[in-house]
Amino acid sequence: MAVxxxxxxxxxxxxxxxxxxxxxAEKLGPVDVLVAGQGVSQVASEAAAIAxxxxxLVVESEALGTPEGLVGLLASLSEGYSxxxxxxxxxxxxxxxxxxxxxxxxxxxxIIAIHGPTRFxxxxxxxxxxxxxxxAQDRQLLTIRASAFRPAATGKAAPIEPIQSDAAAVTKxxxxxxxxxxxxxxxxxxxxxxxxVSFGSxxxxxxxxxxxxxxxxxxxxxxxxxxxxxAPNDWQVGQTGKIIAPDLYIAIGISxxxxxxxxxxxxxKIVAINxxxxxxxxxxxxxxxxxDLFDVVPKLIEGLKR
Amino acid sequence: xxxxxxxxxxxxxAVRVRVKADGSxxxxxxxxxxxxxFDKHAVEAAVRLAExxxxxxxxxxxxxxxxxxxxxxxALAMGAHRGLLIETDAxxxxxxxxxxxxxxxxxxxxxxxxxxxxxxxxxxNHVGQMLAGLLDWPQATFAxxxxxxDGGLEVTREVDYGRxxxxxxxPAIVTADLRLNxxxxxxxxxxxxxxxxxxxxxxxxxxxxxxxxRLTIEKVSPPPExxxxxxxxxxxxxxxxxxxxxxxxxxx
Numbered sequence: 001m002a003v004x005x006x007x008x009x010x011x012x013x014x015x016x017x018x019x020x021x022x023x024x025a026e027k028l029g030p031v032d033v034l035v036a037g038q039g040v041s042q043v044a045s046e047a048a049a050i051a052x053x054x055x056x057l058v059v060e061s062e063a064l065g066t067p068e069g070l071v072g073l074l075a076s077l078s079e080g081y082s083x084x085x086x087x088x089x090x091x092x093x094x095x096x097x098x099x100x101x102x103x104x105x106x107x108x109x110x111i112i113a114i115h116g117p118t119r120f121x122x123x124x125x126x127x128x129x130x131x132x133x134x135x136a137q138d139r140q141l142l143t144i145r146a147s148a149f150r151p152a153a154t155g156k157a158a159p160i161e162p163i164q165s166d167a168a169a170v171t172k173x174x175x176x177x178x179x180x181x182x183x184x185x186x187x188x189x190x191x192x193x194x195x196x197v198s199f200g201s202x203x204x205x206x207x208x209x210x211x212x213x214x215x216x217x218x219x220x221x222x223x224x225x226x227x228x229x230x231a232p233n234d235w236q237v238g239q240t241g242k243i244i245a246p247d248l249y250i251a252i253g254i255s256x257x258x259x260x261x262x263x264x265x266x267x268x269k270i271v272a273i274n275x276x277x278x279x280x281x282x283x284x285x286x287x288x289x290x291x292d293l294f295d296v297v298p299k300l301i302e303g304l305k306r
Numbered sequence: 307x308x309x310x311x312x313x314x315x316x317x318x319x320a321v322r323v324r325v326k327a328d329g330s331x332x333x334x335x336x337x338x339x340x341x342x343x344f345d346k347h348a349v350e351a352a353v354r355l356a357e358x359x360x361x362x363x364x365x366x367x368x369x370x371x372x373x374x375x376x377x378x379x380x381a382l383a384m385g386a387h388r389g390l391l392i393e394t395d396a397x398x399x400x401x402x403x404x405x406x407x408x409x410x411x412x413x414x415x416x417x418x419x420x421x422x423x424x425x426x427x428x429x430x431n432h433v434g435q436m437l438a439g440l441l442d443w444p445q446a447t448f449a450x451x452x453x454x455x456d457g458g459l460e461v462t463r464e465v466d467y468g469r470x471x472x473x474x475x476x477p478a479i480v481t482a483d484l485r486l487n488x489x490x491x492x493x494x495x496x497x498x499x500x501x502x503x504x505x506x507x508x509x510x511x512x513x514x515x516x517x518x519x520r521l522t523i524e525k526v527s528p529p530p531e532x533x534x535x536x537x538x539x540x541x542x543x544x545x546x547x548x549x550x551x552x553x554x555x556x557x558x
Contacts, residue, residue, distance in 0.1 A: 010466070010467055066444075066472075067435070067438070067444075067445055067447075068438075068442075068444060068445075071439065089466050090447075090448065090463075090464075090465040090466045091466075093431050093435075093447070094435060094445070094447050095435075096435075097400070097430075097431070097432035097433075097434075097435035097436045097439070098435040098436065098438055098439035098445065099439065100401065100432070100436060100439070101401065101404055101435070101436035101437070101438075101439030101440045102439045102440075104401075105401075105520070106399055106400070106401045106519075106520035106521050107432065108521065109430060109431065109432065110429065110431075119524075123429065123529070124332075124427065124428050124429055124526070125317070125323045125332060125426070125427060125429070126426065126429065127529055128322065128323050128325075128332075128528075128529065129323060129325045129332050129526050129527065129528060129529070130526070130527045130528070130529055131428075131523055131525075131526050132523070132524040132525050132526075132527070133521045133522065133523055133524065134521065134522045134524055135520065135521050135522075136520075136522070137520055170444050170474065170475055171444045171445075171446070171472050171473070171474050172472060172473040172474075173470070173471075173472055174460065174471040174472060174473055175470070175471045176467065176468070176469075176470050176471075177462075177468050177469040177470070177471070178467050178468045179467070179468045187466070190555055191552075191555075215548075215552070223484065226485075227484075227485065232468060233450070233464050233468065233469065233485065234464075234465075234466060234467055234468045234469075239426070239429065240344075240423075240424070240483070240484060242466075247551075247555050248548075248551055248552070248555065250548075258322060259319070265529060265532075269551060270532075270535075271544070271547075271548070273544070277537075282534075282537075283534050284532040284533075284534060285534065285535055286535035286536070287535055287536055287538055287544060287547050288534070288535065288536070288537045288538065289537075289538045289540075289541065289543075289544045290537070291541065295541075296541045296544070299541035299542070299545070300541055300544060300545055300548070303541065303542060303545030304545060304548060304549070
């Protein structure tokens with residue numbers, strides 16, 4: 001049976017996570033991608049270009065921006081699929097458990113490895129343990145961590161089929177509060193530069209952004225830096241923030257609390273700059289530099305510009 | 307407004323857990339346990355609604371072994387009015403938790419159910435959404451602000467692009483994120499007073515919910531070790547290392 005992947009999109013474009021979810025879902029069966037929302041025709045053509053996509057179903061409705069609307073649609077489509085898969089994003093985390101309850105199924109979420117159609121690995125305890133679970137249910141509802149999988153290639157042109165939805169919503173969307181800027185997407189960036197609370201102020205935290213600009217990198221932050229107001233919430237990396245797997249993670253003034261490390265376990269290389277040589281992050285860093293960040297970071301910016 | 311708050315007893319978030327050598331789970335014997343941090347934000351939000359004169363009664367419910375009474379007492383000390391422990395020593399999956407909570411909602415008829423967005427042991431992030439699905443109620447997950455407006459709620463949610471504000475009618479489910487508030491530490495007199503508040507302990511069997519797990523946990527393993535790397539001596543050395551890493555990336 002086929003697999004239905006819920007496309008992740010924002011501002012009329014497909015999010016990079018979707019190509020990763022498709023690559024993961026391909027191991028489970030032929031993939032249909034569902035593009036649901038308003039003003040999503042461009043999203044549908046972007047999804048159709050992903051290698052491994054058999055078909056794109058597209059449905060336009062404002063109600064699909066709400067969990068009840070989206071779950072109503074997913075429930076109506078669920079009969080035809082062995083697996084319904086979403087990214088472990090705000091949208092996927094909102095929808096899949098609600099759908100699971102509607103269908104009386106136990107979902108498997110935040111998957112980081114697929115061993116077969118009904119056997120998966122997922123992290124627990126902030127990634128300090130990995131649980132291998134299997135399901136004997138006849139349908140699987142999953143969320144997958146995009147950062148754990150390489151993206152599928154693009155360049156295909158799967159057929160796009162419009163479908164109808166009578167989804168209704170009681171939730172009213174009032175406002176989006178977006179972080180301005182044209183930085184790369186934190187979840188998909190190859191390089192991420194992140195800072196901790198030791199910067200001491202939002203003004204000084206700008207050093208992180210400056211270094212990130214030199215490297216064409218996304219910016220991350222610890223929970224403490226976000227709580228202190230130095231960085232917006234969507235920059236938070238960790239157990240309760242974004243889980244990322246960049247090729248290069250540069251942690252500046254970050255000690256490496258368990259909850260933060262949970263967000264970067266998939267990073268290929270970790271660079272840590274910290275004045276405390278005993279900080280936990282220094283023990284796992286591929287490159288560790290002991291030093292004062294206000295001394296080191298300007299030198300890095302200068303040196304990398306050269 | 308009547309509020310039901312669900313709380314879970316978990317391994318304290320500051321404890322570094324150890325995976326058991328036989329792969330059957332993580333070591334929880336002789337480990338410090340406390341209320342799931344997100345649930346504390348949910349309790350705090352409920353107590354503030356009571357202090358603001360919006361909420362008239364806060365019922366706090368937990369599901370788990372007898373010792374879960376401790377986290378109910380914590381919630382009562384913070385200002386909740388009444389507690390209910392659904393007692394079981396079994397492993398209870400999130401779907402079963404949601405079904406049990408549905409039964410409690412049927413008994414209590416709350417206008418609002420507040421929960422933490424996820425428990426820091428299994429990191430599932432399911433129960434609020436599941437309960438909303440079972441009840442056909444709207445859900446506002448990952449809340450960083452809750453306002454009562456015209457008999458409904460305006461909730462600001464932490465989402466991938468920043469924050470989003472939505473309006474939901476009551477009854478509704480709201481799950482708490484960390485920036486919702488700063489939970490209070492109950493003063494000693496409140497802790498003493500909590501012991502005299504009503505706390506019912508009822509066996510899970512009383513609720514008529516099948517809690518047989520649907521998933522099999524085959525094994526629990528430690529994560530792959532990350533060996534340490536080079537300690538560099540200067541910013542110049544780091545610049546050189548970064549340049550070589552980046553040229554390697556460009557070659558990929």
